[in-house]
Amino acid sequence: MAQEHTVKAFDNDIASLRGLVAEMGGLAELSLSEAMEALVKGNQQLAEAVIARDKRIDAIEAEVDQLAVRIIALRAPVADDLREVIAALKIAGVVERIGDYAKNIAKSTDKIEERKRFEPLALIPAMAELAGSMVHDVLTAYAARDPVLARAVVERDARVDAFYNSLFRSLVSHMMESPATISTAAQLLFVARNIERIGDHATNVAEMVYFAATGDYLTDRDERV
Amino acid sequence: MSLAPALAFALAGALGGLLWWRRRDPARPTRPAAAPATDLAEAVFEQASQPLLIVQGNRVARANAAARAALGAHVVGQDPRVGLRHPEAIRLLDAAADGSVDAPGLLGGRTQWQLTRRTLAEGCWLVELSDRTAEADVSRAHTDFVANASHELRTPLAAIIGYAETLADAGPALDEATARRFTAIIGREAQRMLTLVDDLMTLSHVEAEKHERPGEMLDLGQLAARVVAEVSSLRGKERVTLEPPTGGLVVAGDAGQLEQALRNLIDNALKYGAPDQPVTVSASPAGGRVVLAVRDRGPGIAPEHLPHLTRRFYRTDPGRSRASGGTGLGLAIVKHIVERHGGELEIASTLGDGTRVSLTLPAAAA
Structure with missing residues (x-):
């Protein structure tokens, strides 16, 4: 907080609330990168570690909920403090969804066949890296309360969407050329969709970070589909 | 001759006296007294x-300049989880005892950091x-190299x-023309393997000697x-010409290696x-310096x-390069040879015009 509160405990509450959100974000970030590694290399053990980690993310989300409700009930925060608490509550919900998408990607690991011969598999990590960098930067923006960085993340989402569209085309043409790969290609289509959603959610977090930091809504941008 | 040391001595004495006098002069500000040890420790x-971060309770109490540059100045005063947030980092902070952890991707992308916690108090x-x-x-480059090779x-x-x-x-069922074609392919592929193995060996020789500067004097x-x-x-290579x-x-160089480097460059230019x-x-x-160039x-x-050309097995157009019998090691070998000679390799290219590769080596002292 910019200025210290007379009630020291209040500062501590807000600090741990932010700490919890950041911790969740760190877990989700790692889950995404490990899910992609598991998927590309066919590492089932790593995939299971990602799936197991989701429980931890859910547990922290519950903790954030409780702490936020307690802060509101006991300390009745106003103005920027209230924004901070509300933003933490909402961001935790979105980060939990990002964790779910990472888990879904990990679950596709054992459904990919002919890993070495399947070319689009080499494209997906680049897309995931882009979405992962959005998640990373938006969490940094949250930690730094940096509206400029948050806005930059929002602008990057268009690139993930473009990536998704080109991957979609390439996977569909793969399916048409060799029907034997349809099941794998369809799985990858789901994976690409999950990554695209992660990008959208990173954008949502960016909007909340922007709001929490400035009190304004991030406007003047095209509606996403 | 014997005067010089005496003179130097006298001069040093006079200077020393002057300094002493300046220090004693009450009108001049004296040199600041040595900073207290705590201030110095602070500066260090x-x-x-x-x-470096100092974590007190559940807050980051201090972060030095390097930490503020790496993590952002916002980490100070916040919960350490906000600044670090990597699950491994949090595990380290939650652990009962000091230790260290690896945190891949701590600062995004492919970064790899190691965190160590020490209890101060x-x-x-x-x-x-x-x-x-x-x-x-x-280590990734090494693994990649083995996999590529x-x-x-x-x-x-x-x-x-x-x-x-x-x-x-198929044995005798195969007609003679086809059999001959197959044998020719086998021969060609075996030759390609031989070339590749030769190149790999050259590369490892050059690398093994990379810290020995060659001493033979030769005229480039x-x-x-x-x-x-x-x-x-x-035949077919008559278009290679030498500017007088x-x-x-x-x-100072190794004739065999420099010849090999030049041959590789000429080969590339021909291809x-x-x-x-x-x-x-x-x-x-x-x-x-002496510049040896192939254009x-x-x-x-x-x-x-351009920045990747000297990487092993890097190809701008994989199909074409392999078809022309390239191993993907030629420029990597040249680069290592040039480095061993303390020189520089420069590649300048204009699309639609051509490429000039030059080796710049230090000239031997005459």
Whole structure:
């Protein structure tokens, strides 16, 4: 907080609330990168570690909920403090969804066949890296309360969407050329969709970070589909 | 001669006296008294090149300049989880005892950091961050190299086995023309493997000697003339020409290696330049250095490829390069040879015009 509160405990509450959100974000970030590694290399053990980690993310989300409700009930925060608490509550919900998408990607690991011969598999990590960098930067923006960085993340989402569209085309043409790969290609289509959603959610977090930091809504941008 | 030391002594004495006098002069500000040890310790913490955090309770109490640069100034005063947030980092902070963890991707992307926690006092820790990204890159490059080399060796081997099996299975049923064609393929692929193994061995030799500076004195002009004469006498390679070298081209070098480097460059120019245009080799002095250059006229190389050309097995166009018998190691070998000679390799290319590769070596002291 910019200025210290007379009630020291209040500062501590807000600090741990932010700490919890950041911790969740760190877990989700790692889950995404490990899910992609598991998927590309066919590492089932790593995939299971990602799936197991989701429980931890859910547990922290519950903790954030409780702490936020307690802060509101006991300390009745106003103005920027209230924004901070509300933003933490909402961001935790979105980060939990990002964790779910990472888990879904990990679950596709054992459904990919002919890993070495399947070319689009080499494209997906680049897309995931882009979405992962959005998640990373938006969490940094949250930690730094940096509206400029948050806005930059929002602008990057268009690139993930473009990536998704080109991957979609390439996977569909793969399916048409060799029907034997349809099941794998369809799985990858789901994976690409999950990554695209992660990008959208990173954008949502960016909007909340922007709001929490400035009190304004991030406007003047095209509606996403 | 004997006066000089005496004079120096006197001068030093006078200077010393002057300094003493200046220090004693009450009108002048005296040199600040030595800073207290705590201030110095403070400065050391602040200026350490390694990012350092001091964590007290559940807050980051201090972060030095390097840490603020790496993590952002916002970490100070916040819960350490906000600044670090990597699950491994949090595990380290939650652990009962001090220790260290690896946190891949701590600062995004492919970064690799190691975090170490040391207890300074009850409830007060020093967290040290060390950047291991470069080391991770080296080990990844090594793994990549082994994987690439195996792949490159496997490709011709698969063709050899395939055709040999076909020959053995079909036996006399195969007509003579086809059999001859298959045998020729086997021969060609085996030759390719041999070239690749030779290149790998050259590379490892050059690497093994990379810290020994070569001592043989040789004239690069003569060396260039010899190589060009040999190459251009071969059929289909007559378009290699030499610009008449000037004098003063003596360098300390390893003749065998420099010849190999020049041959590789000429080979590349022949392969990737336009087939009807000359390949020009030149050797010229340039202010204490000697420049050996090979220039071709042709399509050139796109700028985005230039920084990667000396990487092992890097190809701008994989199909074409392999078809022309390239191993993907030529420029990597040249680069290592040039480095061993304390020189520089420069590749300049203009799309649609051609490429000029030059080796700049320090001239031998006359």
